Structure formats: C-alpha cells, structure tokens
Amino acid sequence: MAKENLLEIRDLHTSFFTDHGVVRAVNGVDLDVPEGRIVGLVGESGCGKSMTARSVMGLIKSPGRIESGSIKLDGRELVGLSDRELRSVCGDDVSMIFQEPMTSLNPVLKVGRQVEEVLLVHHKASTKEEAKRLTVDMFERVGIPEAEKRMSAYPHELSGGLRQRVMIAMAMVCKPRLLIADEPTTALDVTIEAQILRLMKQLCKEHHMGILIITHNLGVVAEICDDVYVMYAGRIVENAPVFELFDHKRHPYTEGLMNAIPKIGGNPEFLSTIPGVVPNLLHVGDGCTFAGRCAHASDRCRAEMPALYEVAEHHTCRCFLAEREGQ
Ligand SMILES: Nc1ncnc2c1ncn2[C@@H]1O[C@H](COP(=O)(O)OP(=O)(O)OP(=O)(O)O)[C@@H](O)[C@H]1O
Numbered sequence: 001m002a003k004e005n006l007l008e009i010r011d012l013h014t015s016f017f018t019d020h021g022v023v024r025a026v027n028g029v030d031l032d033v034p035e036g037r038i039v040g041l042v043g044e045s046g047c048g049k050s051m052t053a054r055s056v057m058g059l060i061k062s063p064g065r066i067e068s069g070s071i072k073l074d075g076r077e078l079v080g081l082s083d084r085e086l087r088s089v090c091g092d093d094v095s096m097i098f099q100e101p102m103t104s105l106n107p108v109l110k111v112g113r114q115v116e117e118v119l120l121v122h123h124k125a126s127t128k129e130e131a132k133r134l135t136v137d138m139f140e141r142v143g144i145p146e147a148e149k150r151m152s153a154y155p156h157e158l159s160g161g162l163r164q165r166v167m168i169a170m171a172m173v174c175k176p177r178l179l180i181a182d183e184p185t186t187a188l189d190v191t192i193e194a195q196i197l198r199l200m201k202q203l204c205k206e207h208h209m210g211i212l213i214i215t216h217n218l219g220v221v222a223e224i225c226d227d228v229y230v231m232y233a234g235r236i237v238e239n240a241p242v243f244e245l246f247d248h249k250r251h252p253y254t255e256g257l258m259n260a261i262p263k264i265g266g267n268p269e270f271l272s273t274i275p276g277v278v279p280n281l282l283h284v285g286d287g288c289t290f291a292g293r294c295a296h297a298s299d300r301c302r303a304e305m306p307a308l309y310e311v312a313e314h315h316t317c318r319c320f321l322a323e324r325e326g327q
C-alpha cells in the first residue's frame, strides 16, 4: 500500500565551507518518511546523519549551508525559507530530539515548566492545569520516576539519562506529525530504551506520526523501524523495508554494520568490525567512497561511483555487485 510522504528529501547537498576545503557532509541524499511509519537512518559516526536531520530543521550553521536539493514537508518546499517562514510551516508539525540534550534545555527554567510552555505555545493545552497534567503524564510515559516531583527540578539537577527523557517528553508531548529523533536513546539503559522505543511505536501508530530515527544501533532499527536507510560518507548506500534489509542486504557496508552488532551472550572478542575508518569528507574522489574498506572492491569501484540500483521492490543499493544481481 502506497503511503503519503510526510517528508520527502531529494538530492540534498549540505556542505561546510572550511579553510581546508569543502566538507560534503550530505552528498545527494534522497529520503522519504511516510505518514505512520518509522524510518531509520543508520551509519557510522561522521557519515552525515545529524546534518541530514539538521538540514530539515533549518539548523545548519555557518560555515555550513544547504547547497542544493529539495526538502518537502507535506508537499511544501522548505529549502530557501527564512527562519520565520520555516517556523510557521514546521512549528506545530515537526519536533526534533537532539543528540546533545543539555544544549536544548534552558538551564534556568524548571523542566516541568519548559514542557508546559511548549504545550501552551502550540495550543495543545488551554490552561496551565491542563498543561501540567499532560506534562506529568508524558514524564511518566517516558519513564521518569516520581514524575510530579521531578517537574520542579532544574536541568543540572537531573542525571544525563533523565535529561534525555525530559527532551523526549518535550518532543513528543505535542504529538507532532513528524518527529526527528537523533540518537534518542543512546544515553539510556536498556530497560528505559525499550520503554521509549515502545512509546514511539505506539504514538506513531495512534497518531499516524512519521518518525525519522537516527541511530548507529541496528538493534534499535530491528526493534522499531519499518524502513531503513544506510548512510555512508554523505550518501545513502542502501534503502529497504526493515525485514528486506535484514534478510537480503546487498551492500558490503550494510553487511559489515550487521556483523558488528553485538550478539546477546556472544563473546565480544569475536565481534567482526569493518576495517578502516570513514573517509575524510574533504577528500572524496570519483570512486565508491567505501572502496577503500571493501573486500570486493575492483578497479571500477575505485574509479567510478555506483548509482543506486533497484535490486527488488522498494530496495535500492549503491554497489556494482547489486547492479549485476539486479539484472
Ligand atoms: N562545523 C563543521 N565544519 C566542518 N565540518 C563539519 C562541521 N560540522 C559537521 N561537519 C562534518 O560533517 C560530517 C557529518 O557530520 P554529522 O554530525 O552529520 O555525522 P553523524 O553521522 O551524525 O555522526 P555521529 O554518529 O557521530 O553523530 C562529518 O564529517 C563532520 O566532520
């Protein structure tokens, strides 16, 4: 069943113009988040996941900027809008959970008050009492113990894990149509992580939200995602529905990521990791950016960037091996 795309990113290029040259952080990304689906964006550190998300939110700071491409929310183009226009288009509809929770909470306001304000500003509560009730309820749902008491804490009085849960509560309390969650559960212990992932799934289905979840953790992807995009060095290298990706992965990088998932009860010594590191995005050549780390790389891979080949329905892969298999 075809679903409407809430978010549609096409050929997005976001770069940083540094003294050392141009860093191509997001290099021609296409990505869709349909209504009512949870989409995962995975890849190693530095591959451009956060910059993709920040591009959507209009949060790329100098020396970076969106060079070209299109980002549509419900069919409305966001690239090129002023901050004010962007706030009016996205204000009530889009929320983001940031990777660094401390920077997005106001240090001089009690956390409960901050969440209540969000509800009042977005007209999701008409009275202070209602805002308080909804905030306590959301604090409980994200697993903040003694929720009512914690309402009057300042951010610095809370542990990193609790601050993260406050951020998650703040992003979800207004039931945005699109939630972008950048490593939302990384700082949390596994029980709380599971609780929050369940809550996201529930809100997604109940309110028909679209969720873009950024993570380096394929366990999280397997747990809640419907669709997955694998990103490497600024580009999408593979995209498929979650079961298709896990069962029929085609890209050697995806394979490497999957082999690096710690097995429960397994011996971490036997964890296979991908040799080498993500290339410096200042110096991306003409060939496949993964060629330097890939066991299957040929001269062609080193000379030419593969296209995204369609290898099955809704399954694309940027690898010459997939080009052959796809035929
Ligand atoms: N201000 C900046 N100046 C130059 N390059 C930058 C700047 N900010 C980010 N980058 C580069 O953009 C690239 C993508 O960064 P991004 O934060 O999107 O990675 P990520 O995939 O989110 O990584 P992580 O998993 O560590 O959060 C990185 O190579 C980074 O060095």
Ligand SMILES: [Mg+2]
Pocket (backbone or CB within 6 Å): 049, 050, 051, 099, 182
């Ligand atoms: Mg990041």
